[in-house]
Amino acid sequence: xxxxxxxxxPYIALTVLIGGTAYRYWKDExxxxxxxxxxxxxxxxxxxxxxxxxxxxxxxxxxxxxxxVPKSFTDGVGLSEHAYHMIALGGGIPAxxxxxxxxxxxxxxxxxxxxxxxxxxxxxxxxYAVLFLTIATGFGGTLLSxxxxxxxxxxxxxxxxxxxxxxxxxSPDVSLMENVPIIxxxxxxxxxxxxxxxxxxxxVHCISGVLAPVELFMRxxxxxxxx
Amino acid sequence: xxxxxxxxMVMNLxxxxxxxxxxxxxxxxxxxxPGAEYMYFNNVxxxxxxxxxxxxxxxxxxxxxxxxxxxxxxxxxxxxLSRILKLFYHPEQPELEDYYEPWTYDYxxxxxxxxxxxxxxxxPRSLITQRRMEIKWGPNWDDDLAGGxxxxxxxxxxxxxxxxxxxxxxxxxxxxxxxxNHCLNPACVAAxxxxxxxxxxxxxxxxxxxDICRGWRHCIPSCPYKKVFYNWKTxxxxxxxxxxPRLENGLPSVCTDTCVGRIxxxxxxxxxMEAVLDAAKxxxxxxxxxxxxxxxxxxxxxxxxxxxxxAGISEAVLNAAKISPVYQIIRGxxxxxxxxxxxxxxxxxxxxxxxxxxxxxxxxxVYLPNSEAMRIPVAYLAELFTASNxxxxxxxxQRLLDMRTVxxxxxxxxxxxxxxxxxxxxxxxxxxxxxxxxxxxxxxxPAGLQGKTHEQLRELQGSAGxxxxxxxx
Ligand code: SF4
Ligand code: SF4
Numbered sequence: 001x002x003x004x005x006x007x008x009x010p011y012i013a014l015t016v017l018i019g020g021t022a023y024r025y026w027k028d029e030x031x032x033x034x035x036x037x038x039x040x041x042x043x044x045x046x047x048x049x050x051x052x053x054x055x056x057x058x059x060x061x062x063x064x065x066x067x068x069v070p071k072s073f074t075d076g077v078g079l080s081e082h083a084y085h086m087i088a089l090g091g092g093i094p095a096x097x098x099x100x101x102x103x104x105x106x107x108x109x110x111x112x113x114x115x116x117x118x119x120x121x122x123x124x125x126x127x128y129a130v131l132f133l134t135i136a137t138g139f140g141g142t143l144l145s146x147x148x149x150x151x152x153x154x155x156x157x158x159x160x161x162x163x164x165x166x167x168x169x170x171s172p173d174v175s176l177m178e179n180v181p182i183i184x185x186x187x188x189x190x191x192x193x194x195x196x197x198x199x200x201x202x203x204v205h206c207i208s209g210v211l212a213p214v215e216l217f218m219r220x221x222x223x224x225x226x227x
Numbered sequence: 228x229x230x231x232x233x234x235x236m237v238m239n240l241x242x243x244x245x246x247x248x249x250x251x252x253x254x255x256x257x258x259x260x261p262g263a264e265y266m267y268f269n270n271v272x273x274x275x276x277x278x279x280x281x282x283x284x285x286x287x288x289x290x291x292x293x294x295x296x297x298x299x300x301x302x303x304x305x306x307x308l309s310r311i312l313k314l315f316y317h318p319e320q321p322e323l324e325d326y327y328e329p330w331t332y333d334y335x336x337x338x339x340x341x342x343x344x345x346x347x348x349x350x351p352r353s354l355i356t357q358r359r360m361e362i363k364w365g366p367n368w369d370d371d372l373a374g375g376x377x378x379x380x381x382x383x384x385x386x387x388x389x390x391x392x393x394x395x396x397x398x399x400x401x402x403x404x405x406x407x408n409h410c411l412n413p414a415c416v417a418a419x420x421x422x423x424x425x426x427x428x429x430x431x432x433x434x435x436x437x438d439i440c441r442g443w444r445h446c447i448p449s450c451p452y453k454k455v456f457y458n459w460k461t462x463x464x465x466x467x468x469x470x471x472p473r474l475e476n477g478l479p480s481v482c483t484d485t486c487v488g489r490i491x492x493x494x495x496x497x498x499x500m501e502a503v504l505d506a507a508k509x510x511x512x513x514x515x516x517x518x519x520x521x522x523x524x525x526x527x528x529x530x531x532x533x534x535x536x537x538a539g540i541s542e543a544v545l546n547a548a549k550i551s552p553v554y555q556i557i558r559g560x561x562x563x564x565x566x567x568x569x570x571x572x573x574x575x576x577x578x579x580x581x582x583x584x585x586x587x588x589x590x591x592x593v594y595l596p597n598s599e600a601m602r603i604p605v606a607y608l609a610e611l612f613t614a615s616n617x618x619x620x621x622x623x624x625q626r627l628l629d630m631r632t633v634x635x636x637x638x639x640x641x642x643x644x645x646x647x648x649x650x651x652x653x654x655x656x657x658x659x660x661x662x663x664x665x666x667x668x669x670x671x672x673p674a675g676l677q678g679k680t681h682e683q684l685r686e687l688q689g690s691a692g693x694x695x696x697x698x699x700x
Contacts (some may be wrong), residue, residue, distance in 0.1 A: 029439070030438050034441050034462070036444055036462060041324075049315045117356065174422065211441065213307075213420075215422050223426065225427065
């Protein structure tokens, strides 16, 4: 089971993410959109949209540091484990609050108004469920481990992070995931589900969102194109 | 000088009868799809009135078009950085309510209703949610009203303050058909974060590439004329295409073709691309129109022709430019004006301001009043077409009045009045083009964009289905 979830699935997810996204770009760019629903009614979007995205960026940044800056490095520069976790929580807790609040408001707006249904497909529904689970397990797990409920010797920087790096180095070490609490295991699985959903859902707009500023700053204001 | 060709349109407002045929034919061709029900690439509004979407002219609210910032041109919607923040939430994005909620009726109940004491009724149903709805506003709710709340809410009237009282005896109205202006300095193009909107090299038509559009919806508030629309089904932006598949075959847009009042003229303008920015930057908004005229170049000037050839403009397009009715009206007789030049997008759909109704008061027995005494206040027309420069409006109205005077004198056998701006024969030509011109004289478009002549295209008739008109596939 572990082998399936933490050896095979990550590669399947990565393949779907990259291959699927490329396929959608070449074959079905016409459906590639941010799927904004602002037109149908603004509602709480003014607060909820930015709140959710800011929370997301903060969480993403935290994950990148947590996953890719090895413990040996922070130990080397003399940052104590305790200090590291305080910093991580200092960023993580606000991020979690923003995310949860933003997500709640967005979902309320989406499922409250009849009109919003026309902008919500089945795949959107699945995506929201997975996102909900991802946020709940991620934020929940972080809080639980902060108050020590996940056991004293659990430290994601000694199991999940090296496991992820081992997967990316193409020599997956499944034993690292053995003693990870179930809540984080679910979190990791949700992350992979999100990757699989990425090419077939509105999530593709993340790429466009990153590219849009580049495009906007690089190009001349008026574009001329030949037929 | 860098010459480019632009397909342009002139509308002679004196002749618009407000029949909405243009809107309907356009809708039947372009926007009768799910997601686009509420869109009118072409709409006709009654002025004074709020228009479609409601209050579109109020740039304090929508932040459309350009503004001068210390001599530099910048989008009203904000700097590049602030626009990137607007990716997450766009404060100026119009909502469905600003247009109207499209609906249909339950026609079936008329047939399937059991026998009852009363006639069955077809009740309205939203085309968006498919639920029953109450109709509160529609695309032409204030059609022909001219008075009342809607007229009072007209931004142009508000700008004039108390100068124009909406006393019943003074009430005036006119129609304003509007489609995308295919601007020379389009704000929609500049605002798009993904570079999806572009101006075509060949004919200046502004199009949204449906593949590249990511639904960031920045073009929609940015267009000061609110002529880009958000398709709630495909989640992409759509706009008037000037019927480019028709243009490519030498045919005018559908709205022009079907115009009942024959108010629309289409043809080629040659313009100097390098002069566009300076015209848009004109410091005094009242002078933008005058500078726009300088951007348009004389198609019979050998220097211009030489430059145009260098820029790769085909002979077919050059020939069409030489006989262009829109050039004659815009630059030749200076009769047509751009709508709201102060938005600084340099629109390429031009309007001949209306004279009629000719007498201000019913009791006035004059045949032709002077240009200040029209029923539609000159100041109001100036708000619409010249950034409140009444001088230009008076000049244009005078030319139109002179034309009428010359033609009247001719009919009754009197000699022409003295001190006219043009020769009498020029007024006769003007009368012919504005008054009685046939389709082929109002519309002069080259068929060269596909490299095929009209004759070759005729041979292709019927050889292809709807998916590939003109036999392109
Ligand atoms: S009128 Fe047309 S070309 Fe001009 S800014 Fe609006 S959409 Fe763009
Ligand atoms: S079809 Fe012509 S006359 Fe009728 S409303 Fe449209 S522009 Fe005016």
